[in-house]
Amino acid sequence: MGLLTPDPGLLFWMVIVFAVVFFVLAKYGFPVVIKMVEDRKAYIDESLKAARAANEQLASIKAESDKILAQAHEEQARILNEAAATRDRIIRDAEDRARTEGARLMEEMKRQVEVEKECAIRDIRRQVAVLSVGIAEKVLRSKLADEMQQEELIDHMLDDMLDSVKK
Amino acid sequence: MKKLRYIALYLLLLASPAGMVCAQEADTIAAPSAADTTLREEIAQDVAQAEVMAADSLVGEDGKEEGGVDVNELVFGHIGDSYEWHIASFGDTHISIPLPVIVHSSTGWHVFCSSKIAEGEEYEGLYIAKGGAYDGKIVERNAAGEEVRPFDISITKNVLGLFINSAVLLIIMMSCVRWYKKHPVEQGAPKGGVGMMEALILMIYDDVIKGCIGEDYKRYAPYLLTAFFFVLVNNLMGLIPIFPGGANVTGNIAITMVLALCTFVLTNVYGTKEYWKEIFWPEVPTWLKAPVPMMPLIEFFGIFTKPFALMIRLFANIMAGHAAILSLIAIIFITVKAGPVINGSMTVVAVLFGIFMDALEVLVAFIQAYVFTMLSAVFIGLSRVKGHESKK
Numbered sequence A: 001m002g003l004l005t006p007d008p009g010l011l012f013w014m015v016i017v018f019a020v021v022f023f024v025l026a027k028y029g030f031p032v033v034i035k036m037v038e039d040r041k042a043y044i045d046e047s048l049k050a051a052r053a054a055n056e057q058l059a060s061i062k063a064e065s066d067k068i069l070a071q072a073h074e075e076q077a078r079i080l081n082e083a084a085a086t087r088d089r090i091i092r093d094a095e096d097r098a099r100t101e102g103a104r105l106m107e108e109m110k111r112q113v114e115v116e117k118e119c120a121i122r123d124i125r126r127q128v129a130v131l132s133v134g135i136a137e138k139v140l141r142s143k144l145a146d147e148m149q150q151e152e153l154i155d156h157m158l159d160d161m162l163d164s165v166k167k
Numbered sequence B: 001m002k003k004l005r006y007i008a009l010y011l012l013l014l015a016s017p018a019g020m021v022c023a024q025e026a027d028t029i030a031a032p033s034a035a036d037t038t039l040r041e042e043i044a045q046d047v048a049q050a051e052v053m054a055a056d057s058l059v060g061e062d063g064k065e066e067g068g069v070d071v072n073e074l075v076f077g078h079i080g081d082s083y084e085w086h087i088a089s090f091g092d093t094h095i096s097i098p099l100p101v102i103v104h105s106s107t108g109w110h111v112f113c114s115s116k117i118a119e120g121e122e123y124e125g126l127y128i129a130k131g132g133a134y135d136g137k138i139v140e141r142n143a144a145g146e147e148v149r150p151f152d153i154s155i156t157k158n159v160l161g162l163f164i165n166s167a168v169l170l171i172i173m174m175s176c177v178r179w180y181k182k183h184p185v186e187q188g189a190p191k192g193g194v195g196m197m198e199a200l201i202l203m204i205y206d207d208v209i210k211g212c213i214g215e216d217y218k219r220y221a222p223y224l225l226t227a228f229f230f231v232l233v234n235n236l237m238g239l240i241p242i243f244p245g246g247a248n249v250t251g252n253i254a255i256t257m258v259l260a261l262c263t264f265v266l267t268n269v270y271g272t273k274e275y276w277k278e279i280f281w282p283e284v285p286t287w288l289k290a291p292v293p294m295m296p297l298i299e300f301f302g303i304f305t306k307p308f309a310l311m312i313r314l315f316a317n318i319m320a321g322h323a324a325i326l327s328l329i330a331i332i333f334i335t336v337k338a339g340p341v342i343n344g345s346m347t348v349v350a351v352l353f354g355i356f357m358d359a360l361e362v363l364v365a366f367i368q369a370y371v372f373t374m375l376s377a378v379f380i381g382l383s384r385v386k387g388h389e390s391k392k
Helices: A008-143 A147-166 B002-033 B037-052 B071-079 B157-182 B192-213 B221-239 B253-269 B273-280 B294-338 B340-383
Strands: B084-090 B093-098 B100-105 B108-113 B138-141
Touching: A008 B157, A008 B192, A008 B221, A008 B253, B071 B294, B084 B157, B100 B138, B157 B192, B157 B221, B157 B253, B192 B221, B192 B340, B221 B253, B221 B294, B221 B340, B253 B294, B253 B340, B273 B294, B294 B340
Parallel strands: none
Antiparallel strands: B084 B093, B100 B108
16 A cells, blocks of 8 residues: 555544544634634723823823912912002001091191180280280379370270271 | 745745755765665665655565665655554564554454454454555455455554544643633733744734635634644654654645645635636636637646645655654664674764754644645635725
8 A cells, every 4th residue: 555545544534533623623722712812902902092091181180280280379379469469558548547547636636726826815815905904904093184185095095996896 | 925925935945955955865875874885775765765755666675685674664664554553672572552453344343452463463354464455454355365455444553643643732722722711811911831822823823814815714714723733733743753753644645635625625615706717717818718728727627736735745745754764764774784883973974864854854844734724725815816896
């Protein structure tokens, strides 16, 4: 039997064995491996995608936090400014009020002083009048011996009074 | 397709010098080794014939020297099949594993141990033929006294080798599958042996199957992967010199024939309309096909030559590899008679070349499995051609 003639017995067994091997491997062998590899590929792809998404999210979160921080800074500056302005205004207001109050007090003071002065002057004038009347009485008593002189004096006095009324 | 052509060309180039070197080695080794010219011629003849596979012409030729080693029997005894698994011989004691003989002869079924017919004995009318058309096979005599072969499905050495190698393949693959079942996707890729198998599977799956078949590669993937690993495991197991390896399984034409037939069936059963059109009415000048169907005839024969080439390629490569290694080793025993100096130096040379050939055969084992799968995929891919409109 030559090498080039296939032996029927071996052919028979080969068909059976190859069929069994093929059946087992095609059913339980290679599909499992290939499916696993494909699953793994999908899983890796998915993981990469997820990682990219997470990265992006992280970046956006960072940007947002930066934004919030900047906003907070701005707010702080604004509040500080406002506070300074308020303070200035309050101080100015207080100054203004103090000034006006001072002025008012001063005015009042002046008016009182004026009133006091008036009073004093009036008092002095009354005193002077009393004194002058007394003095005049004394003078008159000594001088009004003469009728003529008396008349003259009365006239003179009346004139003066009339003048002052006229004024 | 261009890439494929380059690969095929490269493989051809790779294979041809190896074969040449083999032949030359055999010659150059043979020349100085033999003291007398007859022995030299004998070896050269043996090696050359082993390479050429002129098996039929060798039948009956006597390669035996007086008291020497029968190289013919040694080489072809290994390459061929036998009813027992011979392991070693010490003088006249043969250590071999007897295998079951299952035969359906004219007297019905016979199942017995091959040791019963080991030394040319006859058992239940059956014996192993010596010489003749059925040399080395179990025969019986019919009424006319002629030797006829009964229906013989004995578990021979090759069948047992086939069983063992298939079991090895299944164990390897199933242990890989078990790894996958135990580990969820999230745990990442396997390492070590399973990782190597995965890399191999993916190499064939992605590069060969996806690349050569195209669109519906998924339907053919199980067959092609099975064929690849089946051939690879059988090739590699054949290189292990002792039991349970060493059976020349893929170097047997029955094995490669079944594989090639599978490819043939897959190619033609699922061939598209376009595939058949290209065979019987190819796009060539009309005079090439109209009055005398020259091209259709050539194309039609192509259907058969393609798987035939697959069958012969694998068979011849593996068988020639086994023959070359055995011939190299046989040199050691042949040169025993030529004196200790020549024998010693020849032993060194033979061992060195034996190592080289073994390394080469490991490469060839892979390449042949790869080529078989790739060409099967290419043939299947060619049978899946779509119309030219859809190509554009």
